[in-house]
Amino acid sequence: MDPKTYKFDTLSLHAGYQPDKNGGSRQVPIYQTTSYLFDDVDHAAALFNLERGGHIYSRISNPTVGVLEERVAALEGGTAAIATSSGMAAIFLAIMTLCESGDHIVASSQVYGGTANLLRLTLPKFGINTTFVKPRDTEGFQKAIKENTKCIFGELLGNPGNELMNMPEVADIAHNAGIPLMIDSTYQTPYLCKPFDFGADIVVHSLTKWMAGHGSSMAGIIVEGGKFNWMQNDKFPSLTKEYEGYHGLSFAEEFGPVAFTMKARAEGMRDFGPCLSPQNAWNVMQGIETLSVRMEKHCANAEKMVEYLMAHESVAWVSHPSAPDHPDYELAKKILPKGRGSMIAFGIKGGKEAGTAFINNVKLASHLANVGDTRTLVIHPASATHSQMDEATLKFAGLSQDMIRLSVGIEDIDDIKNDFEDGFRAAKKPKLVANK
Amino acid sequence: MKFNVSNEEVFASTGGRPFDKNKPLIIFIHGSGLTHMCWVLQTRYFAFHGYSVLALDLPGHGLSAGKSLTSVEEMADWINGVIDAVGFNQASLVGHSQGCLVAIECASRYPNKIKTLSLMGGAGAIPMNPELLALAENSDPKAVDLMMDFAHGPSGHFGGHPVPGLYHLNTGSMLVQSKEIKDTLGVDFRACENYTNGFEAAKKLDLPTLSILADKDRMCRLKDGQKLADHIKGSEVHVIKNCGHMMLLEEADQTLAILKKFILDKYPII
Numbered sequence A: 001m002d003p004k005t006y007k008f009d010t011l012s013l014h015a016g017y018q019p020d021k022n023g024g025s026r027q028v029p030i031y032q033t034t035s036y037l038f039d040d041v042d043h044a045a046a047l048f049n050l051e052r053g054g055h056i057y058s059r060i061s062n063p064t065v066g067v068l069e070e071r072v073a074a075l076e077g078g079t080a081a082i083a084t085s086s087g088m089a090a091i092f093l094a095i096m097t098l099c100e101s102g103d104h105i106v107a108s109s110q111v112y113g114g115t116a117n118l119l120r121l122t123l124p125k126f127g128i129n130t131t132f133v134k135p136r137d138t139e140g141f142q143k144a145i146k147e148n149t150k151c152i153f154g155e156l157l158g159n160p161g162n163e164l165m166n167m168p169e170v171a172d173i174a175h176n177a178g179i180p181l182m183i184d185s186t187y188q189t190p191y192l193c194k195p196f197d198f199g200a201d202i203v204v205h206s207l208t209k210w211m212a213g214h215g216s217s218m219a220g221i222i223v224e225g226g227k228f229n230w231m232q233n234d235k236f237p238s239l240t241k242e243y244e245g246y247h248g249l250s251f252a253e254e255f256g257p258v259a260f261t262m263k264a265r266a267e268g269m270r271d272f273g274p275c276l277s278p279q280n281a282w283n284v285m286q287g288i289e290t291l292s293v294r295m296e297k298h299c300a301n302a303e304k305m306v307e308y309l310m311a312h313e314s315v316a317w318v319s320h321p322s323a324p325d326h327p328d329y330e331l332a333k334k335i336l337p338k339g340r341g342s343m344i345a346f347g348i349k350g351g352k353e354a355g356t357a358f359i360n361n362v363k364l365a366s367h368l369a370n371v372g373d374t375r376t377l378v379i380h381p382a383s384a385t386h387s388q389m390d391e392a393t394l395k396f397a398g399l400s401q402d403m404i405r406l407s408v409g410i411e412d413i414d415d416i417k418n419d420f421e422d423g424f425r426a427a428k429k430p431k432l433v434a435n436k
Numbered sequence B: 001m002k003f004n005v006s007n008e009e010v011f012a013s014t015g016g017r018p019f020d021k022n023k024p025l026i027i028f029i030h031g032s033g034l035t036h037m038c039w040v041l042q043t044r045y046f047a048f049h050g051y052s053v054l055a056l057d058l059p060g061h062g063l064s065a066g067k068s069l070t071s072v073e074e075m076a077d078w079i080n081g082v083i084d085a086v087g088f089n090q091a092s093l094v095g096h097s098q099g100c101l102v103a104i105e106c107a108s109r110y111p112n113k114i115k116t117l118s119l120m121g122g123a124g125a126i127p128m129n130p131e132l133l134a135l136a137e138n139s140d141p142k143a144v145d146l147m148m149d150f151a152h153g154p155s156g157h158f159g160g161h162p163v164p165g166l167y168h169l170n171t172g173s174m175l176v177q178s179k180e181i182k183d184t185l186g187v188d189f190r191a192c193e194n195y196t197n198g199f200e201a202a203k204k205l206d207l208p209t210l211s212i213l214a215d216k217d218r219m220c221r222l223k224d225g226q227k228l229a230d231h232i233k234g235s236e237v238h239v240i241k242n243c244g245h246m247m248l249l250e251e252a253d254q255t256l257a258i259l260k261k262f263i264l265d266k267y268p269i270i
């Protein structure tokens, strides 16, 4: 006897939506509206008092966005989700739902540049401070935890250096300290890894990337695992104690495994308002419909590019967890059995100058500040995404001047390689072509 | 709110309003392995509209202390203890699934105390699939996966939760797994399997009774729910279409509307 609940590929297409409840519309309708009629005064009061489910105002929730939220919750194995206007909005909302002024976060040092700036410079303005730990320094996470630490935050595959955090061990460290582990799983998508299976408690995504996949729409999401017991200690009073903003509601008592999402919506969406537009939610869902097939091709192309780059005379080093010499090769096999993602970092011989020439001379690969497009993307982080960092901070974040970050697309692999050949050729004689 | 029954601490949600001894009491009794949280889309309405609400966590479940009770009869007596403990001499009962067995047994034992019965996804007997029972008693998470499959209809399986952003199957699964599976679900399933007095208890009942059944219920089938209702004098029956066993969440609005009408009519605020 086996459960006949729908599996991943089916959920990517169907979860969160029933056509017969929407006039038979096979596609998810785009509810392009700000607000929703109340049946009567009693109904209005019921919605505001959380007596009944439903929509009031699209800053708080929207039926199209709601389908996306359920779909991603289903794919991640989470209890609930709340979508946001961007990945950064999701990270900010998640942290603000968890932390008070005076609290502390322990974070991996290898995180997206925007996240690093949020943690390092912006959140201290709200009285929330962060200690950074290198992702492979599992013990370091333990040592950095203080009395007022409210979560451990990390990206599984560190951005952009591809260092893998030992999620199961770091999860144990967090749980022993009575705090949740929050993982930014943008690079993996639930197709490659479901962090809840390895002990994470909250997952955030920039849906802008592989989930939406087509480089068209900004979006983010917070997903709740539902296992973390907020009431085990008194570290999270805004979740466990009576909340003044909602008739003295205790989110943890009333909503248990969905308490975090309920609070993020009732408080964060209400007061900060980083809501996702229904059109962008729909665009993201178009991407999610083909998540499995795209990720398979992304990963297959990435592995071929790793082989190609490793054999190339112009390449000094290649970092991707599918490469046998990658320090996290074994751990990656365990945590990412279906593929190691399509982000490759490599060093070009000739340093910064060669890197610049390479970037300026590839044509198919797009030079831009994004990852996870269907198209192949390249960037030189030291001069773009991480350009605000000084030399020492760069090094701590796992970056170097010769590093090129490659987000492998799903074009024909031969075309990508041919394009790179043009780039490498130009990089060998940078003086001649660098400033064309 | 917390109080003691037989020297063990009990947790019950009061539906978001302070518990008030001057308002009529409605007690919500959850099904196997679940907690008070499955009732959130019914309790808050009544709490905000003139009733005192207790959505209980059975002993050993959710936020209640102690060990799980091992028989439906014990649970029925325990509900009587709850009414005494909160200083009431009467209450209306709302049960779901196993909670229906408890409610009918309790009402047959304490006819003067129980004023109305509302039964959701109930049956006169809930014999367990032996494989599912064994899995639950061995704390195998597969028991929860199977239960989530059987307990949900189209809304659960596809989604479309009344509360934006919530996903039925995983929320249910986490609720059941908030405690050791064998200590809650395993004990509850065994109590259902062992309970044989349902139809006898039902025949004794003489109080306003409502049955809310669902046509796609695979845990307590529609015909079994109907059979129980047929044993209860004057029982009112409503069938929700295209819905599974978790009607209280899957079709929360319809369930609430039916319950509201029945309670306001048969158990009015005086």
Ligand SMILES: Cc1ncc(COP(=O)(O)O)c(C=O)c1O
Binding pocket: A086, A087, A088, A089, A112, A114, A115, A155, A159, A184, A186, A187, A205, A206, A207, A208, A218, A219, A220, A371
């Ligand atoms: C890993 C990671 N997290 C978060 C973000 C921020 O997401 P967004 O650009 O959607 O705000 C990005 C990229 O920008 C990212 O790569």
